[in-house]
Amino acid sequence: MEVMKGKTDTQIIFIRLDPDEDVLECLKKMIDNEKIKNGVVLTGLGCLKKCHFHQADLGNPPSLIGRRQNFINLEGTYEVSSLSGIIADGEPHLHITFGHEDKAYSGHLESGSIVSILFEMTVLKVNASIKRVYSSGQEMIKQLTKK
Numbered sequence: 102m103e104v105m106k107g108k109t110d111t112q113i114i115f116i117r118l119d120p121d122e123d124v125l126e127c128l129k130k131m132i133d134n135e136k137i138k139n140g141v142v143l144t145g146l147g148c149l150k151k152c153h154f155h156q157a158d159l160g161n162p163p164s165l166i167g168r169r170q171n172f173i174n175l176e177g178t179y180e181v182s183s184l185s186g187i188i189a190d191g192e193p194h195l196h197i198t199f200g201h202e203d204k205a206y207s208g209h210l211e212s213g214s215i216v217s218i219l220f221e222m223t224v225l226k227v228n229a230s231i232k233r234v235y236s237s238g239q240e241m242i243k244q245l246t247k248k
């Protein structure tokens with residue numbers, strides 16, 4: 102385990118997305134515009150008409166070498182109950198939970214997730230020195246570490 106502490110100067114940012122906007126692309130644009138290096142996506146909620154995400158399948162027993170990523174594209178009416186993640190060195194990593202009627206889905210958010218009616222997010226911009234790097238001995242896994 103590695104613990105990375107932020108400093109005390111933080112800023113909360115509230116974001117409203119409009120119909121037909123791409124959640125991840127808008128977040129990336131906001132990260133660039135606001136020059137956010139590190140932060141936490143605290144909340145994300147609203148309605149999507151398309152959701153593109155992937156789920157990691159590590160197999161049984163779990164193995165990084167044999168793992169697969171199952172990419173899933175859904176179109177319909179979806180209520181997002183949770184979106185959260187970490188921005189490290191300007192790079193967001195977000196996971197989403199959403200559903201429709203008696204089905205719920207979760208996974209790693211990809212570009213192509215499109216707002217239907219409304220979507221709101223909060224991002225906490227923090228002063229920290231973190232980044233993601235490919236770890237030795239862990240095939241193709243970017244891990245959070247001190248910068």
Ligand SMILES: [Zn+2]
Nearest residue numbers: 194195196209
């Ligand atoms: Zn992920």
